[in-house]
Amino acid sequence: MTTRIAIVCPGKPLRRERADAVLALAEAEFPQVDLAFHPQCFIRTGHFAGDDSTRLAAFLNVANDPAVDAVWFGMGGYGACRIAGDAIAGLGQNADGKSYLGYSDAGTLLGALYRHQIGKPVHGPLAGDIRRDGGDEAVRRVLRYLSGVPVELEAGLDDRPTAAFNLMTLAMLAGTDLMPDLAGHVVLVEEVAEHLYAVDRLFFHITQHLHGVAGIRLGRISDVPENDRPFGSTAEQIAKDWCARSGIAYLGRADIGHDADNALVPFGIAPQRGDA
Amino acid sequence: MTTRIAIVCPGKPLRRERADAVLALAEAEFPQVDLAFHPQCFIRTGHFAGDDSTRLAAFLNVANDPAVDAVWFGMGGYGACRIAGDAIAGLGQNADGKSYLGYSDAGTLLGALYRHQIGKPVHGPLAGDIRRDGGDEAVRRVLRYLSGVPVELEAGLDDRPTAAFNLMTLAMLAGTDLMPDLAGHVVLVEEVAEHLYAVDRLFFHITQHLHGVAGIRLGRISDVPENDRPFGSTAEQIAKDWCARSGIAYLGRADIGHDADNALVPFGIAPQRGDA
Numbered sequence: 001m002t003t004r005i006a007i008v009c010p011g012k013p014l015r016r017e018r019a020d021a022v023l024a025l026a027e028a029e030f031p032q033v034d035l036a037f038h039p040q041c042f043i044r045t046g047h048f049a050g051d052d053s054t055r056l057a058a059f060l061n062v063a064n065d066p067a068v069d070a071v072w073f074g075m076g077g078y079g080a081c082r083i084a085g086d087a088i089a090g091l092g093q094n095a096d097g098k099s100y101l102g103y104s105d106a107g108t109l110l111g112a113l114y115r116h117q118i119g120k121p122v123h124g125p126l127a128g129d130i131r132r133d134g135g136d137e138a139v140r141r142v143l144r145y146l147s148g149v150p151v152e153l154e155a156g157l158d159d160r161p162t163a164a165f166n167l168m169t170l171a172m173l174a175g176t177d178l179m180p181d182l183a184g185h186v187v188l189v190e191e192v193a194e195h196l197y198a199v200d201r202l203f204f205h206i207t208q209h210l211h212g213v214a215g216i217r218l219g220r221i222s223d224v225p226e227n228d229r230p231f232g233s234t235a236e237q238i239a240k241d242w243c244a245r246s247g248i249a250y251l252g253r254a255d256i257g258h259d260a261d262n263a264l265v266p267f268g269i270a271p272q273r274g275d276a
Numbered sequence: 277m278t279t280r281i282a283i284v285c286p287g288k289p290l291r292r293e294r295a296d297a298v299l300a301l302a303e304a305e306f307p308q309v310d311l312a313f314h315p316q317c318f319i320r321t322g323h324f325a326g327d328d329s330t331r332l333a334a335f336l337n338v339a340n341d342p343a344v345d346a347v348w349f350g351m352g353g354y355g356a357c358r359i360a361g362d363a364i365a366g367l368g369q370n371a372d373g374k375s376y377l378g379y380s381d382a383g384t385l386l387g388a389l390y391r392h393q394i395g396k397p398v399h400g401p402l403a404g405d406i407r408r409d410g411g412d413e414a415v416r417r418v419l420r421y422l423s424g425v426p427v428e429l430e431a432g433l434d435d436r437p438t439a440a441f442n443l444m445t446l447a448m449l450a451g452t453d454l455m456p457d458l459a460g461h462v463v464l465v466e467e468v469a470e471h472l473y474a475v476d477r478l479f480f481h482i483t484q485h486l487h488g489v490a491g492i493r494l495g496r497i498s499d500v501p502e503n504d505r506p507f508g509s510t511a512e513q514i515a516k517d518w519c520a521r522s523g524i525a526y527l528g529r530a531d532i533g534h535d536a537d538n539a540l541v542p543f544g545i546a547p548q549r550g551d552a
Contacts, residue, residue, distance in 0.1 A: 046508015047473050078473040081480045172477050175451035176484040197323050197354040201448050204357045208452040232322015 003147040004034045005070045006062035007041060007127050010084075011105040012077025013049035014041040014128050019074070021130045022139055030143045037127075038062060041074045048079045056083040056090070059109075063087075063095040063119075070146045071119075073102025073109070074127040076166075080108035084178050088112050095119055099146060102126050103190075103262060107169040108178060114163065114267045115180035123164035123188070123256065123265040134260030145264050154188070154255055154263035157270040160214050164188035164256055164265035167221075171202045174209035180267075183212040186251060188265060189239075190219030192258035196231035199224075200238050207246035215249030220257025279423040280310045281346045282338035283317060283403050286360075287381040288353025289325035290317040290404050295350070297406045298415055306419045313403075314338060317350045324355045332359040332366070335385075339363075339371040339395075346422045347395075349378025349385070351404040352442075356384035360454050364388050371395055375422060378402050379538065380468075383445040384454060390439065390543045391456035399440035399464070399532065399541040410536030421540055430464070430531055430539035433546040436490050440464035440532055440541035443497075447478045450485035456543075459488040462527060464541060465515075466495030468534035472507035475500075476514050483522035491525030496533025 007019070019037045026035045040058035043050035050058070062068050087109060100113055101122040110121035124145065125138035132138065144151035154164070163182055165173070167189045173179045187210060191199055199221055210216070221235035233241070236253070243250035255263040283295070295313045302311045316334035319326035326334070338344050363385060376389055377398040386397035400421065401414035408414065420427035430440070439458055441449075443465045449455045463486060467475055475497055486492070497511035509517070512529070519526035531539040 044505070046506055047503070048508070078477060081477065168477075171448075172481045174481075176481065201354060201357065201444075205448045205450075205452065227323070229320070230322055232324070 002032055002034050003069050004036070004067055005072050005146055006065070006068045007035065007037045007072045007074045008055070008058045008062055009041045009049035009074040010055055010059060010109055011049065011079035012047065012075050013044050014074040016042055018128050018130050022127050025130070025136060025139055026143060029140065030147060033143050033147050037074065047077070049075070052082050055079065056086050059083065059087050060090045063098070064092050066094040068098060070099040070101065072127055072142065072146065073106035076102070076104030076106050076126060078105050080105050081172065081178065084108050084112040088116050088118070091118055101142060101146065103164070103256070104166045104258065105169055107165045108173060110267060111163070111165065111173050111180050112178040115178060121267040123267070125260070125262050129260060129262070132260040138260040138262065141264060151264065153270055154265045157265070159269065160184065160186050161268045162186045162188065162265055162270060163267050164219070164254070167191040167199065167202045167206065168194065171205045174206060182210060184214050186214050186217060188217045188219055188254040188256055190254070190257040191221045193223045193225065195225055195227050196235065196238065197227070199235055200231070203238055203242035207242045207248055210248060211246070213248060215251035216243055217251045217254040219254040220259065222257055222259065278308055278310050279345050280312070280343060281348050281422055282341070282344045283311065283313045283348045283350045284331070284334045284338055285317045285325035285350040286331055286335060286385055287325065287355035288323065288351050289320050290350040292318055294404050294406050298403050301406070301412060301415055302419060305416065306423060309419050309423050313350065323353070325351070328358050331355065332362050335359065335363050336366045339374070340368050342370045344374060346375040346377065348418065348422070349382035349402055351402055352378070352380030352382050354381050356381050357448065357454065360384050360388040364392050364394070367394055377418060377422065379440070379532070380442045380534065381445055383441045384449060386543060387439070387441065387449050387456050388454040391454060397543040399543070401536070401538050405536060405538070408536040414536040414538065417540060427540065429546055430541045433541070435545065436460065436462050437544045438462045438464065438541055438546060439543050440495070440530070443467040443475065443478045443482065444470065447481045450482060458486060460490050462490045462493060464493045464495055464530040464532055466530070466533040467497045469499045469501065471501055471503050472511065472514065473503070475511055476507070479514055479518035483518045483524055486524060487522070489524060491527035492519055493527045493530040495530040496535065498533055498535065
């Protein structure tokens, strides 16, 4: 049975050669997968992969298409929050059965979908992650997952509901009308290219907004820019400190981040391993 | 009558030569002002001007001192949110009569004080702003204001209550237990050294949290780093766009920012011009 996966970019555009590389890999290794990169992925309008109405229309086009089994986000960047409210409002019943997979800025849409219990949001590699060292394996992981082939998920998922976010994305979602209710959830966070003082500030913000969660797990905090002075504590010390201050359980590390190892984390209660 | 002003640093440390320059200016021009830089200003502990307990103790020491008329923040940086909750809890009745003046990261304390209606929070230059082009005049403005000499405030203050914040600082405050109720307020925001996509993202966040304000005025968005592609709209277009999306009135520009022209903005209803 063919799994039809449509790729759109709610934030920044995807380079065509990266789409081509994903298509080549899929063709060689996943005959059961039909991949369709929406032309919107390649539009460049200022910062974005097309203006808001173009990105919104592309998302709604694939999400509402009964012939599409899964929506895969091509790139993160920034921009999903500009269309997410209208996106939710424009989804019909055909949007509900499918998976939505990506992370980073696309986490805004995953969060909004999860808030409204539409479809199956999944934190995991973007199509554009093929550019990374080991990116082929990241793409294989996604294609296995979306086509129902057994595949490893984030380690340590248990019977508690889970959600995974980029730290900045979660901080900006917090308190907005896109924010899902994460009460009782294990919340995984990761960050890239932020100073440790900014990570500390983000933890102040999110821990204030996450009262009632089951706990926080820390993914990778990578590419931290060098500051004019050392911050004085590590990313894990920061996470532990703010968890302790706010009475939230710190539950250890998570295998997510802006890299090819970025694990798959289905939002909610994880299905059995390998059962997508 | 002498005005006794105490300077502390809730975030990053102040360089001693900058304190010396402020002291020299005050001695030459403001004989009615008694300036006291708390030794905590000069401590360096990792990112901060002393660890949390040191910065907290210094703030409480001067805020609770009946002999101190005003607390002036020496530097911003990052760190006020780490002590602001305990700071509020530790303030006694002597804290109430005085002004608290600064901006940027120190806005976290101004916001928390304002939430609890303690003292008179004022957005305005930091002592460390003496380092800037025109910094002498910024320092004079503060010393005039705090010593009751007539001085120009932000233009356009009217009979509506007002508050002014750094955009990131406000975004991180939003929804936390330090956030003041800004219903009916004109809210002024400024930012420095953030990409325009980040400014856009911050406006998404704050406009969601500012329902019920009288409107937003935009200060300077300065030192915007060059991105790999142009964002596609200006800072003012961003502010107008998010105000329109959220039904908040956009009320024009404001004369605040990370520069020596950064205007004085008393929180709440502004006193008559020159009446501190």
